[in-house]
Amino acid sequence: xxxxxxxxxxxxxxxxxxxxxxxxxxxxxxxxxxxxxxxxxxxxxxxxxxxxxxxxxxxxxxxxxxxxxxxxxxxxxxxxxxxxxxxxxxxxxxxxxxxxxxxxxxxxxx
Amino acid sequence: xxxxxxxxxxxxxxxxxxxxxxxxxxxxxxxxxxxxxxxxxxxxxxxxxxxxxxxxxxxxxxxxxxxxxxxxxxxxxxxxxxxxxxxxxxxxxxxxxxxxxxxxxxxxxxxxx
Numbered sequence: 001x002x003x004x005x006x007x008x009x010x011x012x013x014x015x016x017x018x019x020x021x022x023x024x025x026x027x028x029x030x031x032x033x034x035x036x037x038x039x040x041x042x043x044x045x046x047x048x049x050x051x052x053x054x055x056x057x058x059x060x061x062x063x064x065x066x067x068x069x070x071x072x073x074x075x076x077x078x079x080x081x082x083x084x085x086x087x088x089x090x091x092x093x094x095x096x097x098x099x100x101x102x103x104x105x106x107x108x109x110x
Numbered sequence: 111x112x113x114x115x116x117x118x119x120x121x122x123x124x125x126x127x128x129x130x131x132x133x134x135x136x137x138x139x140x141x142x143x144x145x146x147x148x149x150x151x152x153x154x155x156x157x158x159x160x161x162x163x164x165x166x167x168x169x170x171x172x173x174x175x176x177x178x179x180x181x182x183x184x185x186x187x188x189x190x191x192x193x194x195x196x197x198x199x200x201x202x203x204x205x206x207x208x209x210x211x212x213x214x215x216x217x218x219x220x221x222x223x
Binding site for chain 2: 033035040041042043044045048088092097098099100101102103
């Protein structure tokens with residue numbers, strides 16, 4: 001089974017609304033990363049949060065990490081049509097190998 | 111040119127063909143990776159190189175053969191592929207192996223007929 005699993009699988013919102021995606025994982029981690037992928041393109045690194053951090057911000061992005069629940073959330077505030085993409089969490093599972101989840105497909109309607 | 115580049119962007123090949131995918135990173139990174147992304151499946155790690163030495167071979171069939179001639183270039187040689195090998199092949203690099211963010215190329219969309 002995969003280390004990181006995103007929830008929901010798909011999310012559709014109106015422009016200007018906030019979007020929240022969640023990621024759960026199974027084993028202890030050193031850090032967790034979030035990536036974005038536009039349709040059929042490469043992944044773009046968004047943010048990295050270490051296991052001793054609880055919250056991190058980057059522009060309109062806010063990431064939280066709860067190691068006791070083995071979960072993370074990615075919040076995109078004031079969404080734009082350009083935020084339409086797939087979002088993946090990735091964790092370093094055991095031997096530091098980066099393992100990606102199946103992703104959340106976000107659609108922002110204008 | 112900056113970042114990570116991949117060529118070709120699209121490739122159609124028959125099962126008996128031999129082709130190669132090329133990746134080049136302009137970031138001065140020491141680690142490079144090949145991933146396979148199939149529809150509705152998580153990203154699958156294929157190979158990892160650190161300073162031109164292969165450090166991970168994730169049970170990939172021998173019809174995929176990687177080559178890393180230097181820390182800036184990575185190739186994936188393909189031969190006698192199967193239709194189920196059709197996927198998006200992504201190359202990535204990072205400062206050091208498994209350290210920090212990975213920077214991805216745009217991918218090669220491969221179709222095996």
